[in-house]
Amino acid sequence: MKGGFDRASDLAERHITADEVRRLYDQHGPALLAYACSFVADAAIAEDVVQRVFVKLLQGRIAVPDVPLGYLYRAVRNTALNVRRNGRREMRLDADSAWFAHRGGDREAALALQAALAELPEEQREVVLMRVWSGMTLEEIAGASGVSLNTAASRYRYALEKLRERLRPYRKGEGEE
Amino acid sequence: MESGDERFESYLREFEPRRPRGLPTVAGARFDWRRFAAAAVLFITLGGTTWFATHEKRMRGVEGMTDTEVSGKSTTKRITAFSLTRTALENPKQLDAELTEDSRRVLPNFRGKESTLRVLAKE
Numbered sequence: 001m002k003g004g005f006d007r008a009s010d011l012a013e014r015h016i017t018a019d020e021v022r023r024l025y026d027q028h029g030p031a032l033l034a035y036a037c038s039f040v041a042d043a044a045i046a047e048d049v050v051q052r053v054f055v056k057l058l059q060g061r062i063a064v065p066d067v068p069l070g071y072l073y074r075a076v077r078n079t080a081l082n083v084r085r086n087g088r089r090e091m092r093l094d095a096d097s098a099w100f101a102h103r104g105g106d107r108e109a110a111l112a113l114q115a116a117l118a119e120l121p122e123e124q125r126e127v128v129l130m131r132v133w134s135g136m137t138l139e140e141i142a143g144a145s146g147v148s149l150n151t152a153a154s155r156y157r158y159a160l161e162k163l164r165e166r167l168r169p170y171r172k173g174e175g176e177e
Numbered sequence: 178m179e180s181g182d183e184r185f186e187s188y189l190r191e192f193e194p195r196r197p198r199g200l201p202t203v204a205g206a207r208f209d210w211r212r213f214a215a216a217a218v219l220f221i222t223l224g225g226t227t228w229f230a231t232h233e234k235r236m237r238g239v240e241g242m243t244d245t246e247v248s249g250k251s252t253t254k255r256i257t258a259f260s261l262t263r264t265a266l267e268n269p270k271q272l273d274a275e276l277t278e279d280s281r282r283v284l285p286n287f288r289g290k291e292s293t294l295r296v297l298a299k300e
Binding site: 021022025033051058103104131167 | 182185186188189190191192193194196197198200201
């Protein structure tokens with residue numbers, strides 16, 4: 001993933017209020033947790049990673065770009081990688097570490113999804129999480145990731161193809177598209 | 178976007194990422210108040226100490242002043258246009274005495290070996 005800022009709006013940094021931080025946490029915490037889980041598969045550690053990022057924001061120690069979501073993903077990624085580098089990585093995809101729950105209760109499919117996500121290249125995984133669970137547009141993702149719209153779109157397309165392939169056995173009745 | 182992708186996106190959204198536990202209450206604002214209070218205490222302490230030290234020094238200076246200095250100061254103080262006029266009207270002799278006394282301090286000395294007059298006379 002490129003860490004650069006290509007847009008002028010990304011360069012404008014500000015301190016966000018505690019209310020804004022909590023709103024971001026409510027809205028994007030789950031997706032960020034899933035993202036962190038793809039680096040450190042132990043959900044408790046991943047939760048610590050996400051919390052650490054948000055607590056720093058709450059303390060007002062960090063200025064974030066006007067559109068802070070891209071920053072949040074990068075911060076979570078860096079913190080998770082630091083934690084993993086410190087030897088706390090525990091890659092176990094059991095039920096205790098489930099970071100996705102299927103609305104219909106399909107636990108196997110949920111585990112398959114998280115395994116498939118974990119296997120995706122990092123930049124593809126990030127685009128899928130941003131798009132599907134953070135509700136960002138491809139333009140916003142491109143801006144946040146510092147890549148062109150075409151790059152973001154193709155990363156997303158490749159990621160969807162791989163996920164579709166991995167989840168085909170679990171999609172009852174709609175396997176053939 | 179293809180409808181197949183949209184359908185697959187909808188399918189993916191059936192999976193909900195786990196919600197992380199609530200954010201802890203961070204004492205960010207309180208921390209600022211504590212810093213502010215600490216700064217205020219420091220300011221008051223330093224300000225008080227400085228004021229006390231200055232005041233003490235000033236008081237000691239007044240107490241340590243010699244009688245001559247005090248009388249000198251008081252003499253200088255006494256000789257004002259108003260007091261001179263008043264003394265001249267009430268007691269001309271006292272005025273003469275006071276002026277003579279003051280002239281010894283203010284005007285050049287004409288007596289003694291190193292007096293101004295002798296030095297000028299030599300030249």
